[in-house]
Every structure is written in C-alpha cells, then in structure tokens.
Amino acid sequence: VPAARDRLRIAIQKSGRLSDPARALLASCGLSWRESRDRLFCYGETLPVDLLLVRDDDIPGLLADGVCDYGIVGRNVLDEQAALRAGEGRAQVSKEVRALGFGGCRLDIAVPEAWEWEGPQQLQGRRIATSYPGLLAKWLAEHEVEASVVMLSGSVEIAPRLGQADLICDLVSSGGTLLANQLKPVATIMRSEAVLAGPVQPFADIRGELAQMLLRRLDGVLRLKDSRLLLFQAQRDEVPGLLEMLPDAEQPTVLQVDGADTLALQALCHGAMTWQRLEDLKRAGARGLMVLPVERMLA
Numbered sequence: 515v516p517a518a519r520d521r522l523r524i525a526i527q528k529s530g531r532l533s534d535p536a537r538a539l540l541a542s543c544g545l546s547w548r549e550s551r552d553r554l555f556c557y558g559e560t561l562p563v564d565l566l567l568v569r570d571d572d573i574p575g576l577l578a579d580g581v582c583d584y585g586i587v588g589r590n591v592l593d594e595q596a597a598l599r600a601g602e603g604r605a606q607v608s609k610e611v612r613a614l615g616f617g618g619c620r621l622d623i624a625v626p627e628a629w630e631w632e633g634p635q636q637l638q639g640r641r642i643a644t645s646y647p648g649l650l651a652k653w654l655a656e657h658e659v660e661a662s663v664v665m666l667s668g669s670v671e672i673a674p675r676l677g678q679a680d681l682i683c684d685l686v687s688s689g690g691t692l693l694a695n696q697l698k699p700v701a702t703i704m705r706s707e708a709v710l711a712g713p714v715q716p717f718a719d720i721r722g723e724l725a726q727m728l729l730r731r732l733d734g735v736l737r738l739k740d741s742r743l744l745l746f747q748a749q750r751d752e753v754p755g756l757l758e759m760l761p762d763a764e765q766p767t768v769l770q771v772d773g774a775d776t777l778a779l780q781a782l783c784h785g786a787m788t789w790q791r792l793e794d795l796k797r798a799g800a801r802g803l804m805v806l807p808v809e810r811m812l813a
C-alpha cells in the first residue's frame with residue numbers, strides 16, 4: 515500500500531511536442547508553479563499540484579510505480595506500454611482518463627512508394643521497423659500476419675533505405691517525413707492525441723478530492739476550447755430557422771426586446787464561429803451579431 519500523500523503529482527514531457535500545450539492546459543485550470551533550479555520539478559503554488567518534467571517514454575512507468583498520480587502523454591505511448599504489459603500477463607494500473615485534443619497523429623504502416631498495396635497479408639514474412647513493437651504485434655496478430663519486428667528507438671523512417679527493414683510502422687502527422695523518405699502510408703494502426711493518464715484505482719487520501727477538482731476544471735476548459743458566446747437579435751418568426759442553423763448551440767436564451775416582434779438571443783456555440791457562418795446567419799435574418807470569447811465555465 516503506497517504511503518498517503520497530500521499533494522498531487524503530474525508528469526509531463528520536459529521538452530518536446532507536448533510540453534508547452536500540456537503546461538498551458540494545466541495553467542488554464544488555475545495551476546501555477548515555482549520551478550526548481552534543475553528544471554525537473556515544479557512546485558504547485560496556487561494548489562498542491564506539482565509537476566515532474568520527464569521524457570514522455572518514462573511517464574507510463576512513473577504512473578505504474580506510483581511516483582506520479584497523473585501524466586500527460588501521447589495515447590501511442592500509453593497504449594504501447596499497456597500492450598507490452600498485457601503481453602507479459604501483468605495487470606493494468608493506469609488508464610486514459612481524458613483525451614486532450616492536441617498532439618494529434620496516427621500510428622501508420624508505411625511502405626516504399628513503389629509498392630502496390632493489397633492489404634495486411636502482403637506483410638507476411640516481411641521485416642517491419644518500429645518503435646511500437648507492442649502495438650504492431652497486436653495489429654499483426656489481429657490480421658493473422660507473421661512478420662519480423664525490428665525495434666528501433668529513433669529514425670525509423672530511414673530503416674528501409676538502410677536495408678534494416680522492408681517497411682515501417684511509425685507516427686505520422688503531416689506525412690512530410692514519409693514523403694521525404696520515399697514511403698507512403700497504407701494502413702492506420704491507431705489514432706493518437708495527448709491524453710491525461712491516471713490510476714485505475716481511486717485515491718484513498720486527500721488526493722481524491724484534489725483530483726476531482728482538477729478533472730472538473732479540466733472538463734470546463736476542454737468544453738470551452740472552441741466555444742464562443744453568440745449574441746444577436748432577430749424578428750420572432752425568423753428565430754426557429756436561425757436556431758436550426760445553430761445545431762452546436764447550448765440552451766439558447768431568448769429575451770424579448772422592444773414590443774413583441776424583436777427578440778434578442780444568446781447561445782453558447784461549440785463549433786467554430788467563422789465569418790461564413792455569421793454571414794449565413796445575417797442572410798437568414800440575424801442582426802447585430804456578436805461573438806464573445808468565454809473565459810471560464812463551471813457546470
């Protein structure tokens with residue numbers, strides 16, 4: 515039984531694609547920190563929530579060992595560790611708690627451009643270079659393909675040119691790196707983004723309450739990401755048509771202005787409020803359209 519603790523500890527990537535967005539997200543939940551001199555630990559000031567700055571690959575292990583309570587990490591890294599654990603017959607101790615909406619990418623099978631892709635069976639007996647042997651093995655098993663997996667921790671995309679492998683299984687976002695190495699993506703093993711990973715078991719001490727508060731704030735922030743408050747006026751008979759154009763609006767408030775015919779509306783909209791949308795609304799009778807950012811929300 516791990517010792518009771520009265521502070522929450524969150525592991526995030528020290529430097530890399532997820533570092534800045536992870537910190538910004540936690541800061542928007544009202545957290546702030548004092549940084550240690552070695553820049554490995556950030557002491558929570560506004561709340562007893564500390565940060566540990568580490569390599570992303572270490573995050574699942576830190577969670578499993580109970581060194582950290584939560585971690586912000588790519589789903590690809592979390593699920594890879596889970597696949598390896600499952601392969602060794604060990605129980606899962608952490609899980610994805612929230613998807614965070616940044617760091618999006620795919621884990622793809624990519625083959626030399628000259629190949630004509632016919633499906634997974636084509637990989638039978640081939641050598642596949644990857645940093646994700648657990649997820650790849652699972653996918654190969656699902657497709658009943660036997661191939662040899664060449665584990666590389668970096669520069670996977672040049673393995674075919676170096677003759678180390680026939681093809682690769684690697685992370686892709688824009689596809690530019692594949693193209694530069696004369697490879698093309700042919701199948702997607704998983705879709706990934708940054709996630710908040712946390713314990714399978716609930717906390718038995720004060721961390722439980724801290725965690726609940728943090729998750730509540732996080733949900734508020736995630737919900738508001740693209741949300742805007744939309745204000746406008748319209749004639750009463752145009753309102754039903756206008757509301758139909760706002761399927762992403764949450765509980766619109768309708769107020770009567772002068773007389774009975776002009777109504778003022780306000781609605782929290784979750785989709786992007788583009789100029790195009792505003793112009794469409796105007797054509798359908800909306801007047802005095804205004805789009806306001808939403809600072810905070812507590813449901």
Ligand code: ATP
Nearest residue numbers: 527530531532569570571588617618619685686687
């Ligand atoms: P570390 O030094 O922490 O080990 P790293 O080099 O392993 O860093 P990054 O390249 O910063 O990690 O990527 C972190 C995460 O960003 C990935 O695990 C993945 O979830 C996500 N990501 C998004 N797009 C890409 C991409 N095009 N290539 C690699 N990772 C991507």
Ligand code: MG
Nearest residue numbers: 569570571572
């Ligand atoms: Mg890494």
